[in-house]
Amino acid sequence: MKKRSIAELRQLFASEKITEHLLESLRKDERKGVQQLIRGYLRKQQKLQEAEKMFVAMSHYEHEGYLQQYKWIAGVDEAGRGPLAGPVVAAAVILPRDFKLLGLTDSKKLTRQERLTFFEIIKQQAISYGISMISNKEIDEINIFQATKQAMYNAINQLNPRPNYVLLDAIRLEKLPYPTRSIIKGDQKSISIAAASILAKVTRDKWMEKLDKDYPQYAFSSHMGYGTKQHIKLLNEHGATPYHRKSYAPVQAAIRRSIGGDTCANT
Known part of the structure; x- marks a missing residue:
């Protein structure tokens, strides 16, 4: 059987239509270009498996909430507590139960382009989301901690349907009328909080760019x-x-x- 050219194989790998049988036969192909394609494919598959594993781990708190019969689980996070200028921004988001976005994590761990891409996906696929901004003047009046909490309350109040369970990133909101859970480094442990962190950070970054x-x-x-x-x-x-x-x-x-x-x- 005539061997496929490297260009043909490159297109095949790019299409991700690689079977185990084909991969096994290509392992016997001694051409350097073929072996490079195989190594690149295997690295990509490993990264995908790691991303799948991370996403499952970050869905733990959401699944725990579903098992307790909470239907509308909101994640809440903020961006901008530390800066010397600009507003503090909070976001709240309710994701569909079958939501899946591999690579989703704390917004600070993503590139700018990844954040922008995820920002649009989250807005399109979320059941509901809210974003609130508290100005620097109000921060000066009530302090950054109170301003952050107020932004979070505002963002949550924009949600429709209303949440019946709220996941928070290392903060407590005492005035909410439904159960909450505060998670240390929640934007790295909960997909809902991570999604909220992206909405908040991208919104604030766009404001600062203006x-x-x-x-x-x-x-x-x-x-x-x-x-x-x-x-x-x-x-x-x-x-x-x-x-x-x-x-x-x-x-x-x-x-x-x-x-x-x-x-x-x-x-």
């Missing part, structure tokens, strides 16, 4: 408002914008430096 266009001298798109060395340097050079959190020490220090000068940015 702010970057109004204040290009602060390079918000590169640090998203977090207190990096670059951000601190630019904050001290240009003063605080109306979107900086004035209750945060580095911002207070920059404001003190700008008093009597002209380095405080305006809208």
Whole structure:
């Protein structure tokens, strides 16, 4: 039988129409290109198996809730507690019971493109989701912890249907009228919380990217408002914008430096 060309085999592997019988026969093909295709295929299969295993593990709390007869299980998470500028954003999401998105995990562990792709998939497939944003001014008024909780309450209240069980990432919401479970590192242990973390982070990142266009001298798109060395340097050079959190020490220090000068940015 005539051997298939490397180009033909490459197309076959790309189509993922590889049977065990074909794979076994190709193992006997001594061509270097064929063996490279096999190794690449096996690596990909191993990654898929690992992703499947991780997704099953991260579905544990949801399955536990279903066994307790909870139908609408919501995951809740936030983005932006630490930055010196911009809002804090919380998201709540109820996923279908048969939802599957391999690679879903804590938003911080994903690339920007992965987050954007997952963001659209989650919005399209979710039974319901809510996103809430609390401004830097309100953060200064009530403190970041209370602002985060308020954003979470707001996001949950947007859900329709209402949840009857809520999974939270390492925080407690005492005012909810239904059972909750607070999970340490929940965005790495629950698919619902991970999905919420992506909705929150992408929403906040998009907001900061828009702010970057109004204040290009602060390079918000590169640090998203977090207190990096670059951000601190630019904050001290240009003063605080109306979107900086004035209750945060580095911002207070920059404001003190700008008093009597002209380095405080305006809208």
